[in-house]
Amino acid sequence: MKNIPLAALLSAAVLLSLAPAYAQAPSAPLALHPDNPHYFLFRGKPAVLVTSGEHYGAVLNLDFDYLPYLDELQKHGLNLTRTWAGTYREIPGSFGITDNTLAPLPGRYLCPWARSETPGYFDGGYKFDLTRWDESYFARLKDFLSQASKRGVIVELNLFCPNYNDSLWQASPLSAANNINGIGHCPANEPYALKHADLTAVQEAVTRKIVRELRGFDNFYYELCNEPYFGGVTQEFQRRIAEVIADEEKDLPLGHLISMNVANGREKVLDPCPLISIFNFHYCFPPDVVEMNYGLNKVIGENETGFRGKADSLYRTEGWDFIIAGGGLYNNLDYSFTPKHPDGTFLDYQSPGGGSPELRKQLGILKAFIEGFEFIRLAAAYDVIRGGVPEGATARVLAERGKQYAVYLKGGRQADLQMDLPAGNYSYEWLDTKTGKIVKSGKLQQKEGLATLSSPEYDEDIALRIRASR
Numbered sequence: 001m002k003n004i005p006l007a008a009l010l011s012a013a014v015l016l017s018l019a020p021a022y023a024q025a026p027s028a029p030l031a032l033h034p035d036n037p038h039y040f041l042f043r044g045k046p047a048v049l050v051t052s053g054e055h056y057g058a059v060l061n062l063d064f065d066y067l068p069y070l071d072e073l074q075k076h077g078l079n080l081t082r083t084w085a086g087t088y089r090e091i092p093g094s095f096g097i098t099d100n101t102l103a104p105l106p107g108r109y110l111c112p113w114a115r116s117e118t119p120g121y122f123d124g125g126y127k128f129d130l131t132r133w134d135e136s137y138f139a140r141l142k143d144f145l146s147q148a149s150k151r152g153v154i155v156e157l158n159l160f161c162p163n164y165n166d167s168l169w170q171a172s173p174l175s176a177a178n179n180i181n182g183i184g185h186c187p188a189n190e191p192y193a194l195k196h197a198d199l200t201a202v203q204e205a206v207t208r209k210i211v212r213e214l215r216g217f218d219n220f221y222y223e224l225c226n227e228p229y230f231g232g233v234t235q236e237f238q239r240r241i242a243e244v245i246a247d248e249e250k251d252l253p254l255g256h257l258i259s260m261n262v263a264n265g266r267e268k269v270l271d272p273c274p275l276i277s278i279f280n281f282h283y284c285f286p287p288d289v290v291e292m293n294y295g296l297n298k299v300i301g302e303n304e305t306g307f308r309g310k311a312d313s314l315y316r317t318e319g320w321d322f323i324i325a326g327g328g329l330y331n332n333l334d335y336s337f338t339p340k341h342p343d344g345t346f347l348d349y350q351s352p353g354g355g356s357p358e359l360r361k362q363l364g365i366l367k368a369f370i371e372g373f374e375f376i377r378l379a380a381a382y383d384v385i386r387g388g389v390p391e392g393a394t395a396r397v398l399a400e401r402g403k404q405y406a407v408y409l410k411g412g413r414q415a416d417l418q419m420d421l422p423a424g425n426y427s428y429e430w431l432d433t434k435t436g437k438i439v440k441s442g443k444l445q446q447k448e449g450l451a452t453l454s455s456p457e458y459d460e461d462i463a464l465r466i467r468a469s470r
Contacts, residue, residue: 029218029256030154032277036376037297039328042154043218046376049154049301049329050319050367051080052360054337054344056158057101059137059144060086062108063339064101066144072337072344072357074151076364081148081155082303082331084226085210086111086137087203088161091123091171098349099338110137112206113173116180128173130181130202138213145217155220156259156303156331159207159241162231163188174199189232192225194240204244211248214256221257221278223303229263242275261303268292278329283307285318286394287325291380294326301329306353315354316362317410317461320433323370324396324408324463326380330366332359365436369463373404381405386450387418407464414457417464418450424468430455431463443469 033041040047051073058066058081073081089111090103097103104110106123114132121127148155163169169188170177176184183198184191194200214220222245224238242258249255259278262269266289269279279296280303281289290300302322308314315332322330334355336344344357381399389395390412398406402422409415423446430440440456444466455462 028254030221031254031257032299033376038299038326039376040299048323048367048370048375049080050363051078052332052334052355052363053081054334055097055101056082056084058083059141060084060089060110061101061104061339062110063104065342067147068343069337070147070151070153073153076360077367078360078364079153080331081153083155083157084161085157085159087159087206089171090168095352097335097351099340101337101339110140111173112137112209118180121178122171128179130179130183133209142213145214145220149217149219153219156223157220158223158226160192161226162192162228162233164230192233192237194234194237207241207244208248211245215249215252221259223259223261223280226261228261239273242273246275266292269296272296285321287322287327290325290327299328301327303329303331304333306333310354312354312356312359312362313460315359316433319363320366320408320461321396321410323366324398324406326398332363362434365433369431370406372465373406378406384420385417386420388416390415403468405466410461415455417453419453421446421451423447425470427467427469428453429465431465433461433463
């Protein structure tokens with residue numbers, strides 16, 4: 001009998017313990033909804049993804065306990081988390097983030113590749129062998145997906161990330177200084193450009209390994225590369241990785257969705273790769289990127305925001321704005337989750353964004369609001385409101401005309417909305433976005449002309465639900 005390392009035996013035991021979870025996984029993974037591909041279909045039901053999630057280190061950082069983290073998302077009805085595959089890491093102090101989950105302490109970084117017996121990794125410990133897998137990493141990744149699955153949480157698994165500066169490249173297993181394979185002799189802006197055949201081969205191999213390991217899970221999708229518009233990442237590299245995923249899953253009845261991160265802010269997608277089902281943007285406020293790309297008939301998402309300050313109102317209103325504009329996915333980057341506070345209770349951070357239990361509660365209200373509609377029948381209806389929006393305020397409407405309307409007002413204190421509604425009987429409810437309470441409701445018998453719907457006084461923002469009634 002061969003000598004089997006203890007770590008491998010432990011990993012095998014973990015995998016066996018997880019086998020029932022794999023066996024119970026439904027055969028069809030998260031998909032675009034066949035009746036409205038701007039939204040998702042998950043376990044037979046329409047889905048919109050809303051969350052306020054940690055800074056992507058849940059799996060690669062061994063000091064992060066992801067069970068209380070996932071419990072906190074479930075508590076507020078949130079159903080998405082964004083997680084890095086471990087091919088990229090940060091270092092303490094990166095981007096001014098307090099207790100950054102993507103910056104594990106020495107000896108606490110886990111990635112797909114096994115350590116060698118050669119010392120010299122940049123923060124101590126052994127270098128990596130890019131020809132061998134660390135099965136304990138895959139056991140942890142699978143357990144994370146399994147635990148998320150039990151809580152109805154979708155995982156966005158981000159495969160790659162550019163090196164924003166030389167110090168991050170110096171920490172990468174793909175840099176020649178950190179592996180024993182002589183791979184990665186290049187500057188920080190070249191690893192994701194198909195310029196180095198040996199490096200590309202490693203990237204394709206790790207993609208195939210991850211895809212093979214996760215094919216039994218239904219509660220995740222792939223993102224090719226975070227913020228590929230930095231650090232020399234090319235469109236050709238991203239398409240190559242998308243093709244590798246598709247090839248590895250070609251025997252599956254339905255493959256996993258693939259996301260592309262298009263831009264910070266806004267950009268119109270002119271030459272979409274046919275393998276992409278989700279087009280994600282960062283920091284897109286106002287959310288005009290949704291209307292700009294709605295014709296793609298795919299999910300338009302905002303899977304990272306922040307860097308605007310700490311106030312909950314910034315990210316609550318951004319989320320409401322984006323979803324009621326017709327977006328299908330929203331994720332606030334939440335800095336209250338740290339390795340020492342995996343339940344999201346750390347509030348004394350100096351990070352360049354926000355996050356708090358109260359914000360997660362408010363985003364849960366947003367998710368419940370949109371789920372209160374037959375939302376796959378809704379579409380942006382910019383012409384429904386004809387007047388009455390307070391000066392300096394904005395109004396957004398999703399509608400199935402004559403049947404249901406989701407309205408969101410940001411700014412002002414009180415509104416007398418003039419709305420173009422077909423003749424009929426309607427019920428309406430004004431909702432406090434901070435508490436979820438109905439603050440005003442009533443009936444409307446609409447005849448010809450414009451209907452007037454007067455809001456109560458509100459602070460910062462308010463939502464309105466209108467439904468046709470008999």
